Amino acid sequence: MSAKIQLSFGVRQYAIADGCTRKTVRKYLREFDRETGPSPTEREVDDYLLTRPKYDSSGRVRRVVTDDVRRRIDGFIDRNRENVAAGLHKQQMRKLDMWRCLQDDGVRIAYSTVCQYVRALEAAPKSQEKPAKAYIRQDYEPGFRCEFDWGVLTLWISGVRTRLHMAVFTLDHSNMRKAYLFSREDTLALMEAHRNCYRELGGTPRVMAYDNMRTAVKKFLGRDREHTDALLRMEVHYCFTPHFCNPRSGWEKGKVERSVEYIRRRAFSFEVRFDSLDAAQTHLAAVCDRLNTEASNMSAEEKRLRIKADLAALRPLDHGDIGCFEQRLYRVGKYSTITVDGVHYS
Incomplete structure (x- = not known):
């Protein structure tokens, strides 16, 4: 748009040339006039064009993460805490499992959205970075x-x-x-x-x-x-x-x-x-x-x-199933029983 600023194009021509709406063109033209003034120098124009755009995200609202979705994800996190309290720390749902449960229930939500919401709730300290190690993936022949x-x-x-x-x-x-x-x-x-x-x-x-x-x-x-x-x-x-x-x-x-x-x-x-x-x-x-x-x-x-x-x-399987048993030698005790794994048998 910088080259066309020097020309006497209308807003409609700007929008057609840049592939955007007229509302967007008007917004940038007003911002350009506000930052550079009515008669900008070439240096001011260059400084403005090199400035990174800033976006105000403070007023954004969650359109996909509704109250119902939040309650469901909070329920998953509460279930994880219950499992940890019960000693089941290896049986916690990960973010991918939460996303899959939502997908199975018909909730259309992106996996990244679930990750962002869960990360915002997590307060665990980040683990110290460890030096990276290299591993070579192996491939094997079928049935080997x-x-x-x-x-x-x-x-x-x-x-x-x-x-x-x-x-x-x-x-x-x-x-x-x-x-x-x-x-x-x-x-x-x-x-x-x-x-x-x-x-x-x-x-x-x-x-x-x-x-x-x-x-x-x-x-x-x-x-x-x-x-x-x-x-x-x-x-x-x-x-x-x-x-x-x-x-x-x-x-x-x-x-x-x-x-x-x-x-x-x-x-x-x-x-x-x-x-x-x-x-x-x-x-x-x-x-x-x-x-x-x-x-x-x-x-x-x-x-x-x-x-x-x-x-x-x-x-x-040429020989069928193997017999699942153990062969052990035991001595009969004074009570005329043998003891196997702490249990007495006559």
């Missing part, structure tokens, strides 16, 4: 590698607060996730989780990635590990090779590390009360099935094709 990890969560089962353990499997090629709930994190739960997962998948991967959990590692032998009897049985039965991460190196199986937090948050950040453990498992399975169809770091169609390729490349 699967990662496993445990997660802990708390639910109310039939009104009783119950601490549960969640076994999570993630196929590296497609990021397909499966999860199962158990009351304990022991050898039998480990075997049953693998049996249930392989039964659902219809096959087994070539490599299983673990951390150094006590149910899989009996003891360290230098840089090697001595496998537990249960893991050796699963290796022989399902024909996979275990791979153990280095201590305190969770990024070596980063897909499942992220999956534990992601599944726990998506499934149990809002729903925490169930009539039975089976009902909680049914809810968890439905959430996993939904996540396996959603777009993530890939489109939904690409994920579907990758999952199909993963399942087709798995090793078939």
Whole structure:
């Protein structure tokens, strides 16, 4: 508009040339006259044109974040505080989960708008900046590698607060996730989780990635590990090779590390009360099935094709399901009973 100021154009010609409305043209012309005067010098014109525009946002009102939306988001934040007070700090809704709940209920709101509103309510101090680290994303062939990890969560089962353990499997090629709930994190739960997962998948991967959990590692032998009897049985039965991460190196199986937090948050950040453990498992399975169809770091169609390729490349279950049991040797006590995990059996 600066070049046309020197010409005797009308407001309509300015608006057509700049692609704006006549009201906008009049506003800028009045502002120019007010700042430079009736006879501006060339220097004054240049100074005015180099000045950054200023906008008064003090009078703006929220058009999308209505009172109803604010109440709903405040309710999500209150639920997070209740979970933290109950010791469920890992089962809080993130801003993305709040936005998804609003979208599911038909509220048309941008994710950035939810973030701005929640950040305005948060009073937590910013954490100190840490030096950045570089990690290389790995890619695997279909059906080659699967990662496993445990997660802990708390639910109310039939009104009783119950601490549960969640076994999570993630196929590296497609990021397909499966999860199962158990009351304990022991050898039998480990075997049953693998049996249930392989039964659902219809096959087994070539490599299983673990951390150094006590149910899989009996003891360290230098840089090697001595496998537990249960893991050796699963290796022989399902024909996979275990791979153990280095201590305190969770990024070596980063897909499942992220999956534990992601599944726990998506499934149990809002729903925490169930009539039975089976009902909680049914809810968890439905959430996993939904996540396996959603777009993530890939489109939904690409994920579907990758999952199909993963399942087709798995090793078939030639020997069926493994028997989930432990064989132990006990001595009969003076009361003619044996003691298993603190319980006496005749």
